[in-house]
Amino acid sequence: MSDTAAAHEAPTSTGIEHKKLIMWLFLASDCMFFGTLISTHLLYRKLFPAGFTDAEGHQRFIQNLFNIELTSFSTFILLMSSFLMALAVSAMHKGQIKSFRRNVLGVIFFGVIFLGCQVYEFTHFYHQGLTIQNSVLGSTFYVLTGTHGTHVAIGVLWLILMYFYSFTGKLGGHVGALDVEIAGLYWHFVDIVWIIIFTAVYLVEYLGPNGIWGTGLPAVAQ
Amino acid sequence: MSSSHEAAPSPDFLAEEVRRYHHFIVLALWLAVVTGAEIVLIFLPIPVAAVLTILTLMSAGKFFAVILWFMHLIYDKRLLFWCFFAGLALAFATYAALIMLFSVDRIDTRWFS
Numbered sequence: 483m484s485d486t487a488a489a490h491e492a493p494t495s496t497g498i499e500h501k502k503l504i505m506w507l508f509l510a511s512d513c514m515f516f517g518t519l520i521s522t523h524l525l526y527r528k529l530f531p532a533g534f535t536d537a538e539g540h541q542r543f544i545q546n547l548f549n550i551e552l553t554s555f556s557t558f559i560l561l562m563s564s565f566l567m568a569l570a571v572s573a574m575h576k577g578q579i580k581s582f583r584r585n586v587l588g589v590i591f592f593g594v595i596f597l598g599c600q601v602y603e604f605t606h607f608y609h610q611g612l613t614i615q616n617s618v619l620g621s622t623f624y625v626l627t628g629t630h631g632t633h634v635a636i637g638v639l640w641l642i643l644m645y646f647y648s649f650t651g652k653l654g655g656h657v658g659a660l661d662v663e664i665a666g667l668y669w670h671f672v673d674i675v676w677i678i679i680f681t682a683v684y685l686v687e688y689l690g691p692n693g694i695w696g697t698g699l700p701a702v703a704q
Numbered sequence: 705m706s707s708s709h710e711a712a713p714s715p716d717f718l719a720e721e722v723r724r725y726h727h728f729i730v731l732a733l734w735l736a737v738v739t740g741a742e743i744v745l746i747f748l749p750i751p752v753a754a755v756l757t758i759l760t761l762m763s764a765g766k767f768f769a770v771i772l773w774f775m776h777l778i779y780d781k782r783l784l785f786w787c788f789f790a791g792l793a794l795a796f797a798t799y800a801a802l803i804m805l806f807s808v809d810r811i812d813t814r815w816f817s
Contacts, residue, residue, distance in 0.1 A: 496783060498783060498784065502784070506788055510787050513792050517796065521802050525802055525806055529806070550746075562736075564732075564735075565729075567774070674766075674771060677766045681762075681763040685743075686756070689756065
């Protein structure tokens with residue numbers, strides 16, 4: 483713990499504000515939630531490496547479906563939104579409300595771009611034949627990335643409310659800075675989950691001709 | 705609660721915030737570079753096992769950089785780190801347990817058909 487943290491110790495038995503401690507505990511539980519979803523996706527990719535069958539009955543591999551440029555762009559956008567969120571929290575700690583508003587607007591803008599990319603991706607995949615019902619791959623992929631997208635949408639909504647709340651004059655001082663910090667923790671968490679999803683779901687599909695999952699031959703010992 | 709009712713931040717605290725501000729800028733640049741390197745890496749003619757290892761290390765690096773600096777864990781009480789780490793460890797343990805439970809190379813996938 484740094485000297486600054488010691489100087490701002492909260493008057494609680496742990497020395498940590500209750501709101502902040504609860505947020506961290508929530509994030510730890512959300513970590514387990516996403517851990518389960520990512521594990522399920524990876525296991526089923528291993529068990530069913532063949533991808534999915536499109537509307538014409540042709541076997542398709544997900545590598546041909548993914549658009550790595552788009553996903554890389556949205557990853558970059560989310561990382562930069564995290565940077566702006568850190569600046570917004572810093573501005574709030576310094577009592578610079580205008581700087582806070584500018585940075586939060588940037589975070590909201592980037593969050594909306596990320597959601598737009600995800601909507602485009604889902605629509606494209608659906609028209610290519612990958613649905614949540616027609617394959618195990620579709621089920622795990624949409625549930626995992628959709629759950630993450632929902633988290634991003636909740637974060638965007640939270641920040642929009644916080645932005646407008648800042649105009650009431652009630653979002654100030656230590657309590658206001660703590661509220662912004664908690665919203666920031668949530669936003670950064672959404673970012674770190676995407677860091678894992680980007681590697682575990684997208685990038686690994688590009689290793690080898692059909693990803694690391696093989697050619698789609700049955701994994702059964704006959 | 706309005707800011708007018710609060711005491712102004714101390715000079716030490718402001719100096720610390722300025723120092724963190726520079727850390728955030730450096731970290732953002734570093735994250736962008738690592739993400740770019742990840743994308744280049746998957747197209748390089750390197751053995752898959754090596755690429756997977758490097759990708760895992762890079763992701764872990766980005767993950768911990770964000771939680772330590774952007775989420776202030778490096779500046780905050782250790783208890784918060786351990787709270788979060790407990791969730792992280794359980795998530796990883798879930799993955800490891802599933803891998804072992806399913807023994808994925810030997811399972812009969814006809815059960816699911």
